[in-house]
Amino acid sequence: MSSTTHDHAHEGHAPHKQSFVSRWLMSTNHKDIGTLYIVAAFCGAMVGGVLSMIMRLQLMYPHNGIITSGNTWNAIITAHGLIMIFWFVMPALIGGLGNWFVPIMIGAPDMAFPRLNNMSFWFLVAGFVFVMLGLFLGSGTGAGWTLYPPLDNAQYSPGVATDFSLFSIHLVGISSLLGAINFIATILNMRAPGLTMHKMPLFCWSILVTAFLLVLAIPVLAGAVTMLIMDRNFGTSFFEPAGGGDPVLFQHLFWFFGHPEVYIMILPAFGIISHVVSTFSKKPIFGYLGMVYAMVIIGFVGFVVWAHHMFVSAISTDSKVYFEVATLVIAVPTGIKVFSWIATMWGGSIEFKTPMLWAVGFIFLFVIGGATGVVLANASLDQELHNDYFLIAHFHYVLSMGAAFAIFAGFYFWIGKMSGHQYPEFWGKVHFWTFFLGVNLTFFPMHFLGLAGMPRRYPDYADAFAGWNYVSSVGAIISGLSTLVFFYVLYSVFTSKEKLADNYWGEGATTLEWAVPSPAPHHTFEDVPVIR
Amino acid sequence: MKRSIVSALGAACLLVLLGHVALAQTAAPDPTAAANSYVNAPFNWQMWFPVAGSPMQAQIDWLMQYVLWIMAGVVGFVAILLAYVLTRFRASRNPKPSQVTHNTLIEVVWIVVPVLLLAVIIIPSINLIYYEADDSNPYMTVTVTGHQWYWEYSYNSVPGLDYTSYMVPDDQLKPGELRRLSVDHPMVLPVGEKIKFVITSGDVLHGFYLPSLGVQKYAIPGTTLTSWTTITKPGTYFGQCNQICGLNHDAMPIEIKAVPLADYIAWTKTALATYTDNAAPPSSPMPRNQLADATR
Numbered sequence: 001m002s003s004t005t006h007d008h009a010h011e012g013h014a015p016h017k018q019s020f021v022s023r024w025l026m027s028t029n030h031k032d033i034g035t036l037y038i039v040a041a042f043c044g045a046m047v048g049g050v051l052s053m054i055m056r057l058q059l060m061y062p063h064n065g066i067i068t069s070g071n072t073w074n075a076i077i078t079a080h081g082l083i084m085i086f087w088f089v090m091p092a093l094i095g096g097l098g099n100w101f102v103p104i105m106i107g108a109p110d111m112a113f114p115r116l117n118n119m120s121f122w123f124l125v126a127g128f129v130f131v132m133l134g135l136f137l138g139s140g141t142g143a144g145w146t147l148y149p150p151l152d153n154a155q156y157s158p159g160v161a162t163d164f165s166l167f168s169i170h171l172v173g174i175s176s177l178l179g180a181i182n183f184i185a186t187i188l189n190m191r192a193p194g195l196t197m198h199k200m201p202l203f204c205w206s207i208l209v210t211a212f213l214l215v216l217a218i219p220v221l222a223g224a225v226t227m228l229i230m231d232r233n234f235g236t237s238f239f240e241p242a243g244g245g246d247p248v249l250f251q252h253l254f255w256f257f258g259h260p261e262v263y264i265m266i267l268p269a270f271g272i273i274s275h276v277v278s279t280f281s282k283k284p285i286f287g288y289l290g291m292v293y294a295m296v297i298i299g300f301v302g303f304v305v306w307a308h309h310m311f312v313s314a315i316s317t318d319s320k321v322y323f324e325v326a327t328l329v330i331a332v333p334t335g336i337k338v339f340s341w342i343a344t345m346w347g348g349s350i351e352f353k354t355p356m357l358w359a360v361g362f363i364f365l366f367v368i369g370g371a372t373g374v375v376l377a378n379a380s381l382d383q384e385l386h387n388d389y390f391l392i393a394h395f396h397y398v399l400s401m402g403a404a405f406a407i408f409a410g411f412y413f414w415i416g417k418m419s420g421h422q423y424p425e426f427w428g429k430v431h432f433w434t435f436f437l438g439v440n441l442t443f444f445p446m447h448f449l450g451l452a453g454m455p456r457r458y459p460d461y462a463d464a465f466a467g468w469n470y471v472s473s474v475g476a477i478i479s480g481l482s483t484l485v486f487f488y489v490l491y492s493v494f495t496s497k498e499k500l501a502d503n504y505w506g507e508g509a510t511t512l513e514w515a516v517p518s519p520a521p522h523h524t525f526e527d528v529p530v531i532r
Numbered sequence: 533m534k535r536s537i538v539s540a541l542g543a544a545c546l547l548v549l550l551g552h553v554a555l556a557q558t559a560a561p562d563p564t565a566a567a568n569s570y571v572n573a574p575f576n577w578q579m580w581f582p583v584a585g586s587p588m589q590a591q592i593d594w595l596m597q598y599v600l601w602i603m604a605g606v607v608g609f610v611a612i613l614l615a616y617v618l619t620r621f622r623a624s625r626n627p628k629p630s631q632v633t634h635n636t637l638i639e640v641v642w643i644v645v646p647v648l649l650l651a652v653i654i655i656p657s658i659n660l661i662y663y664e665a666d667d668s669n670p671y672m673t674v675t676v677t678g679h680q681w682y683w684e685y686s687y688n689s690v691p692g693l694d695y696t697s698y699m700v701p702d703d704q705l706k707p708g709e710l711r712r713l714s715v716d717h718p719m720v721l722p723v724g725e726k727i728k729f730v731i732t733s734g735d736v737l738h739g740f741y742l743p744s745l746g747v748q749k750y751a752i753p754g755t756t757l758t759s760w761t762t763i764t765k766p767g768t769y770f771g772q773c774n775q776i777c778g779l780n781h782d783a784m785p786i787e788i789k790a791v792p793l794a795d796y797i798a799w800t801k802t803a804l805a806t807y808t809d810n811a812a813p814p815s816s817p818m819p820r821n822q823l824a825d826a827t828r
Contacts, residue, residue, distance in 0.1 A: 070779030241754020347630035371603035380660035453743030
């Protein structure tokens with residue numbers, strides 16, 4: 001990197017005076033939009049988190065009276081699922097950290113389509129308004145985040161709430177789609193001279209693969225949701241058996257989107273973990289090409305395994321065999337990623353800063369979630385485990401401990417670069433250990449509940465399930481308290497006066513964002529960086 | 533001395549009590565009484581599957597242990613590897629990092645070994661898929677229809693035997709009944725015979741889920757799915773609706789009374805007489821028993 005980048009950088013801090021409205025409501029700067037996305041994801045996490053606290057308090061004891069109506073309960077579980085996926089994990093990983101760091105890492109001045117970027121953010125906000133209306137209007141949307149008809153058709157879910165929730169999926173879908181197009185155009189066309197695809201940082205690769213998954217999967221969801229809206233409001237019968245339709249068609253369309261969606265949430269996490277592990281081991285990533293193509297293969301195979309969500313629904317026996325085998329194949333590239341992270345640490349000089357704790361926690365807990373994933377992929381076992389708490393435990397191990405741990409790893413890793421101020425190391429570690437304890441205590445007992453046969457989405461349960469539910473709720477309270485520690489971390493960051501060096505992690509941090517000042521200036525590069 | 537007198541008295545009382553129960557039973561014979569001898573219900577702090585009530589669940593239990601031990605080995609291996617790396621290569625012990633980024637042999641090994649492990653899992657798993665799907669030559673067939681929020685059981689081999697099964701509301705529980713699991717009219721099935729379930733729905737999706745028998749299928753309107761079971765031992769078995777179906781999703785459990793074949797045949801005769809008024813139109817929009825939110 002030429003030193004001129006630094007000399008001019010200070011002018012870049014405030015290139016021209018922008019009013020608050022012009023800077024934040026009409027932003028075209030990828031860093032400002034990234035910040036907006038992170039703020040939105042924070043709000044989404046708070047709302048989704050409060051909903052999960054309400055759920056765990058209700059489930060703390062059998063016959064509990066916090067939620068008095070099954071409709072309210074169903075509205076809460078639906079909103080929890082939708083908000084955590086579409087308004088927390090995706091905006092945090094893709095819109096937030098992706099927007100902030102992909103252009104910097106590839107040496108681009110900004111995203112390819114800055115105004116499209118802004119539009120994509122405001123569609124997300126509009127969608128959030130609608131999903132909240134879906135939660136609060138009337139008796140709420142109570143079909144679960146999977147939105148299976150006939151429960152959410154006009155007969156069984158009358159009222160506008162469900163229409164609002166369905167429309168919010170359209171809005172957030174457009175937001176993701178525009179964002180994905182933008183990332184693909186940026187990454188394929190705007191890399192700095194010399195930065196070939198096979199030299200590109202893994203986080204950029206993870207966002208590129210994710211963007212392709214979004215472009216291919218979101219339109220299918222949009223089609224399914226459109227058909228549902230038509231069934232509800234315009235008298236069609238795509239999913240109505242009485243009119244020659246089939247509810248199973250919706251399940252196929254939904255999961256053709258829904259399964260790639262789980263990789264949309266976890267691939268950017270893989271990218272972040274690779275950067276953190278490499279930085280704090282002070283080693284380049286082990287088996288870079290294997291890591292890249294493992295992600296490409298996961299993305300590809302992720303599209304041909306959707307019916308493993310339907311093993312006890314209407315699919316034939318031979319299809320079960322195919323979908324089981326195809327699903328298990330994904331364990332191989334995932335194993336490549338895990339072993340490559342460990343091999344990256346092997347021989348390294350490991351420093352246990354907070355981001356590294358989150359990354360190691362991610363690897364271990366993701367392996368547990370992956371192991372139960374291999375169990376659930378067996379169609380023969382899924383006949384027992386489908387939709388019970390074993391499944392809930394599995395997908396919270398890969399999301400609440402996979403994706404969320406990676407988001408925190410990324411936050412602690414890059415907050416200095418984004419804000420110019422470092423987090424307090426001690427409180428970051430306290431946050432990690434309390435959250436680690438809390439989520440494990442919440443979700444590990446759920447394996448036992450599932451094996452004992454407790455179904456999901458129950459506001460009240462047989463007395464025999466009381467013990468582990470109590471433990472799980474205690475864990476949830478610990479995670480909630482841990483979030484207060486995180487608030488304190490945020491407070492410390494934004495009140496800190498400490499100035500940070502460009503590369504505050506030292507020799508292990510080698511990607512382009514560490515060559516620009518902290519915080520990264522408004523215009524990142526005054527000169528085009530050249531990669532050798 | 534005193535104690536032995538007390539226990540003798542207690543035993544005498546118990547005998548009298550049992551005699552009364554026996555007398556009561558001879559007065560009004562209950563063909564499903566054999567099912568009360570053994571109750572297969574979830575219990576507090578349970579950490580594993582229910583005791584297998586059918587050969588299918590026994591096989592699922594075996595495969596689960598097989599797969600879970602393999603995966604526990606994988607998780608344990610990764611955990612040990614992580615623990616070793618994190619202690620051996622921490623900055624204080626290894627200040628100078630190596631710069632090795634490739635090792636073809638190990639990269640091949642960590643592809644080939646997982647593939648072999650998967651093959652070892654897939655073979656018995658696929659066999660079990662076909663076993664689970666083989667509903668041929670049943671002794672009898674029960675058509676199960678899910679409704680908001682009760683189950684309807686129609687015995688195909690007993691013309692006219694079609695009745696509904698509601699959860700016992702919390703405030704009407706009798707001693708011995710389990711909250712959120714016991715129903716007013718359980719499904720009665722013979723022990724040792726192959727029973728085929730034809731599962732469908734009258735309104736929204738439901739899930740016909742019997743964990744102790746290894747049976748689970750969606751109930752889908754406009755479609756029938758099939759499953760089967762052979763119950764090995766007389767007793768009471770429980771299940772629950774396992775696909776979100778509206779505001780009383782948690783209030784439509786399944787209870788099965790498994791009895792010897794002769795008792796089952798006797799039951800069908802009494803049931804035909806008892807349940808005729810029960811086969812009332814299943815399309816009634818609200819449950820007969822007041823299952824609404826008041827019970828919560």
